[in-house]
Amino acid sequence: MTVLKDRPAVHTAAPLPVKQARPNPLPHIAMFCWAVVTALPLLWAVVSSFKSDNEILNEPWSPPSSLRFENWERAWTAASIGRYFLNSLIVVGGALLLTMLLGSLVAYALARYEFRGNRIIYYVFITAMFFPVFLALVPLFFVVQQLGLLGTYPGLILVYAAYAVPFTVFFLHSFFRTLPSEIAEAAFLDGCSHGAVFFRVMLPLARPGLFAVGIFNFLGLWNQYLLPLVLNPDPDRYVLAQGLAALSVSQGYRSDWSGLFAGLTIAMLPVLIAYVAFQRHIRAGMTAGAVK
Amino acid sequence: MRHGRWRFLLGALVPALVLHVVFVLSPYAQAFWLSLTDWTGVAGEARFVGVDNFVRLGGDSLFLDAVRNNLVILAVVPLVTIAIGLFLASMLRSSSARVGQGYRIVYFFPQLLSLVVIAVLWSFVYNPNTGLLNSGLRAVGLGGLAQSWLAEPAWALIAVMAVLVWSSVGFYVVLFSAAIEGIPVELFEAAKLDGAGRWATFWSVTLPLVRESVQVAFVYLGIAALDAFAVVQVMTVGPGGPDGATEVIGLSLYRTAFSYGKFGYASAMGVALFFATLTLAVLALRSGRKERLEMA
Numbered sequence: 001m002t003v004l005k006d007r008p009a010v011h012t013a014a015p016l017p018v019k020q021a022r023p024n025p026l027p028h029i030a031m032f033c034w035a036v037v038t039a040l041p042l043l044w045a046v047v048s049s050f051k052s053d054n055e056i057l058n059e060p061w062s063p064p065s066s067l068r069f070e071n072w073e074r075a076w077t078a079a080s081i082g083r084y085f086l087n088s089l090i091v092v093g094g095a096l097l098l099t100m101l102l103g104s105l106v107a108y109a110l111a112r113y114e115f116r117g118n119r120i121i122y123y124v125f126i127t128a129m130f131f132p133v134f135l136a137l138v139p140l141f142f143v144v145q146q147l148g149l150l151g152t153y154p155g156l157i158l159v160y161a162a163y164a165v166p167f168t169v170f171f172l173h174s175f176f177r178t179l180p181s182e183i184a185e186a187a188f189l190d191g192c193s194h195g196a197v198f199f200r201v202m203l204p205l206a207r208p209g210l211f212a213v214g215i216f217n218f219l220g221l222w223n224q225y226l227l228p229l230v231l232n233p234d235p236d237r238y239v240l241a242q243g244l245a246a247l248s249v250s251q252g253y254r255s256d257w258s259g260l261f262a263g264l265t266i267a268m269l270p271v272l273i274a275y276v277a278f279q280r281h282i283r284a285g286m287t288a289g290a291v292k
Numbered sequence: 293m294r295h296g297r298w299r300f301l302l303g304a305l306v307p308a309l310v311l312h313v314v315f316v317l318s319p320y321a322q323a324f325w326l327s328l329t330d331w332t333g334v335a336g337e338a339r340f341v342g343v344d345n346f347v348r349l350g351g352d353s354l355f356l357d358a359v360r361n362n363l364v365i366l367a368v369v370p371l372v373t374i375a376i377g378l379f380l381a382s383m384l385r386s387s388s389a390r391v392g393q394g395y396r397i398v399y400f401f402p403q404l405l406s407l408v409v410i411a412v413l414w415s416f417v418y419n420p421n422t423g424l425l426n427s428g429l430r431a432v433g434l435g436g437l438a439q440s441w442l443a444e445p446a447w448a449l450i451a452v453m454a455v456l457v458w459s460s461v462g463f464y465v466v467l468f469s470a471a472i473e474g475i476p477v478e479l480f481e482a483a484k485l486d487g488a489g490r491w492a493t494f495w496s497v498t499l500p501l502v503r504e505s506v507q508v509a510f511v512y513l514g515i516a517a518l519d520a521f522a523v524v525q526v527m528t529v530g531p532g533g534p535d536g537a538t539e540v541i542g543l544s545l546y547r548t549a550f551s552y553g554k555f556g557y558a559s560a561m562g563v564a565l566f567f568a569t570l571t572l573a574v575l576a577l578r579s580g581r582k583e584r585l586e587m588a
Binding site for chain 1: 296400
């Protein structure tokens with residue numbers, strides 16, 4: 001703390017005429033500019049999703065002459081966004097459940113039970129967080145292929161969960177350590193089994209932590225692109241990110257720009273809704289994960 | 293009771309461990325072995341070739357382009373993102389709570405979007421004829437600056453990096469402003485009484501006290517800079533850009549493995565990427581430790 005060392009002793013002197021801070025416009029201009037830079041492309045995509053192709057090509061900055069919801073309909077059905085959406089929902093939903101169940105069990109077992117090899121198992125999980133997924137990509141493809149799981153929902157769910165569990169363990173491990181042990185002890189005295197103590201007592205106590213890491217995992221899994229690109233080659237089972245990437249190529253050839261903008265907007269929408277509903281929790285959860 | 297304890301522990305740990313070993317640990321371990329072979333995907337036909345793959349990497353001009361581009365991204369994106377993030381976070385401190393909250397909500401949103409969504413969105417923005425950027429430039433009379441941003445070798449990588457910065461600034465604004473809020477208000481007041489201006493306050497109060505967050509940010513952004521796969525793969529022509537202008541290591545690896553079927557060679561790229569990531573993490577941790585000692 002060298003910051004304050006050579007502070008002159010102002011307090012002893014007569015109160016200085018405190019300079020009345022002129023409202024400086026710079027912070028507001030800067031903050032407003034970045035807000036525009038952030039929001040403009042997003043708003044533009046949403047507005048464009050209601051335009052006709054002709055309007056998109058000739059008047060990129062003007063509003064649509066009428067709200068063409070048929071663009072959305074076309075994207076949802078003809079361009080299969082609806083199917084990709086459903087695929088994402090199934091895969092991410094399944095993977096999220098599995099991740100949370102396995103992750104919280106491992107974190108709890110390692111945080112609250114002393115046994116030989118506890119630290120080793122912990123590090124076996126945690127070390128994997130520091131490896132780039134690209135390194136595993138080639139062998140992973142063949143592992144999944146040999147198990148007959150290539151391009152299947154269960155295959156994607158298992159792989160998604162396997163790669164999401166380490167962070168979940170890491171996050172919840174410290175969380176379970178901070179929980180008081182009195183309630184668990186009382187439950188044991190009442191004759192609860194170990195499993196019952198976990199599911200009925202400790203898991204409800206850990207709800208804030210589960211919520212934070214759950215949101216973090218949901219977003220990570222929903223936005224996953226590399227793993228499905230390699231492990232999910234069947235266009236019928238494309239997840240949303242994959243479908244959108246494929247669409248941006250194929251719709252580009254067909255020049256269906258309005259349909260593509262509509263698809264893009266549909267892809268952003270659930271995230272936006274979740275964000276508006278939980279925005280404080282989301283930002284708190286995600287930044288807490290980073291500084292741990 | 294003892295019996296129940298072990299049964300619970302086995303039930304809690306074994307399923308996750310099996311999943312971890314099969315889908316995470318064994319692929320990582322196999323990758324190191326495969327990188328020393330010339331495997332092309334036919335079972336049982338991997339021939340041990342020692343470090344040949346790594347020697348070949350050194351003469352593979354497209355791979356070297358990829359390494360160069362990842363290094364450029366590594367040098368530029370974390371620094372620019374952190375600078376903008378810190379700047380906006382310290383601006384937010386002096387704004388009213390409600391306004392600041394509103395800005396934070398807007399800034400953070402891109403962080404939630406898939407990089408694919410972001411890449412598709414920005415390929416529209418960069419579209420040479422109908423894109424937001426060029427038509428905006430023409431509208432304000434700067435049409436001379438309009439480019440085909442993603443097709444010009446000189447601009448393509450810059451365009452990609454701008455997208456990476458755009459998508460991550462908000463997260464770090466929120467991270468840094470949380471750290472800044474943790475600084476006791478008395479320190480800022482003291483600095484003000486000393487007559488310190490905004491810059492002096494920033495350099496001598498804010499920055500030293502959020503140093504740990506900044507270090508975390510460098511590690512995270514550095515790791516992301518060694519990736520950059522999704523944005524490049526979706527957004528740039530080829531993919532990989534004109535003359536490999538936006539080629540990145542991940543893209544080389546993906547193409548070598550899944551388009552050309554050279555799985556041994558691709559694994560060598562993965563191993564190279566792993567050592568790059570490891571070096572980065574070790575460097576960041578060591579510099580962190582040194583600075584913490586100086587602070588003590």
